[in-house]
Amino acid sequence: MSSPLLRVEGLRTHFFTKAGAVKAVDDVSFEVGRGEVLGLVGESGSGKSMTGYSIMGLIDPPGRVVEGTITLDGRDLTRLPAEELRKLRGNRIAMIFQDPMMTLNPVLRIDVQMIETILAHERVARSTALERSRAALVKVGIPSPDERLVAYPHQFSGGMRQRVAIAIALLNNPDLIIADEPTTALDVTIQGQILFEMQKLTRETGAAMIWITHDLSVVAGLADRVCVMYAGKIVEEGTTYEVLARPLHPYTQGLLDSVPSRGVRGVPLAQIPGMTPSLLKLPPGCAFRERCARASSECRVDPRMEEPDGAGHGVRCFHPLLVATA
């Protein structure tokens, strides 16, 4: 196997607050290959966004990447000087955020913002940059791009704004796109449009993508592989099919059972008891054990990521749901 585009190993991002250290990301490892879509799934506070921010080098004090390596194409991003990292950001790695109103500058026209992004990384003529900006808007399906280039963000609808944000992310043909819940704020039909564009773009450009979301249904249709996060750790990873069709971790199973649908109308949903633990005072051992029906005294020790049936389907659990029957 050739080396993956991005390899994250033993990443720990902690926030040092007055109340104590919050282990937002705690020993996270995964790989993303070229052209691959990795779904990073979890509920609020599971550390999925902070994993994305850590890769981008966007963790601000009191937070800090305390341990681990993030290797992009052979270079460790955690050791890179700020100036070098700035050259990568927006160029080789791009991020799309949840709220497009917050990421676009409200007082600058779209063309200004787009040209700026290109000129920050390349020495080209403004006219070339403008032409490329226009092409990027066409690529994400924005009608009448010439008029749109001279418009301000508030003149766009939510879906259109997110398209602009995606177009900006694509301007420098990044190798890796980190998408942090980009469709959560959008309506279903508009979400469908954005997913369609993203799917098309990754196929055309061969860029790798990390899709961060809480929505299992989005991941189901889009991702090649899935990592499920809980309380700062990846508790299960594997191909989308393996994880969703044959989940090993009780938490993954619980999440899947919690999704309401017509099939189980009126029947109470299988709910996960209790609530997500505070990351401030996590007891040692499996963070899920308080809510888990299969927990035993063994679970007071932190389980390692293991592959009970080989084949790249890993789980962090002493009592996985399906034991290999080979």
Place this chain on the structure above:
Amino acid sequence: MTNGAPPLLEVRRASKRFVKRLDAAAKLGNLFGAGMHEEVVHAVDRVDVAIAPGEVVGLVGESGCGKSTLGRMTVGLLPLTEGERFWRGTSLAALDPAAARAQQLKMQMIFQDPYASLNPRMRVVDIIGEAPVVHGLIGRSQQKDYVAMQMNRVGLDSTLMRRFAHQFSGGQRARIGIARALAVKPEFLVCDESVAALDVSIQAQVLNLFGELREALNLTYLFISHDLGVVAHVSDRVLIMYLGRVVESGPTDAIFASPNHPYTRALLAEAGKVEPKKRTFIPIKGEIPSPLDPPSGCHFHPRCAYAMPKCREAAPALVEIATGRRSACYLNDTTVQ
């Protein structure tokens, strides 16, 4: 549903228009020929809803379709521009103020945002207990016991009643909102995106609570959501709204099994399914039009794959296409004949 007893709550031909009046500057401008107009948003356009006792009706639509406005109108939080509300067959407009006040207690609303809808400066005991005391359902001395009972019923620890809303998690706050609505013993609840802000696992807990309370207290719900999975799970009947109009209605199973209106079909096709299968997203074209300037005729025609010339001219009526099912689309005329 239509035979025998009258529906618990009914709104007939309800419309809501929001008008942005011209301010002094605009009026002055008009004197000099600036040509400013009053802007009118047809948030809800002649909608009929009838909810039978014990029924759960789901109201689905995308942002700006008027589903929340309709919810607020049914519960009485917004006056109707046109149309009338009926409770068990009697018009609510004819009631004298005292009777209307008593009647209003029978209908309660649970809001979307469990953060914004609770007063941050009140303790939970007052948030839940204020209304029943004010309305004379209980005496002030009974308030504590009463609130404890309400809290236990929604799965909250009643020893926490002296706390403030910010000391609770999102799921607990949603439960406080439910307990507050139930404290005045309503028969009818409007839930406006009440689980949208919650994580899936917490959402499942709250949805189960809605189900249990429905059984225990014989409640009737109007359940507003943009999440088709949630609506399919809880509702007996579904109304689909698009830009202020109901485009399709019918029993949940029938609509999800064979959607009739092109918009419903598109919506269901986009709705997330947790199927571990890669799929190609085939989006509906175009944006959701602005309700300030809705398209002529059928509001969906600019995005519809089956649009015909007459769709542009007049809006199709919401007609019965099967027992209990209604749809507003010209395609049904051609297929029937």
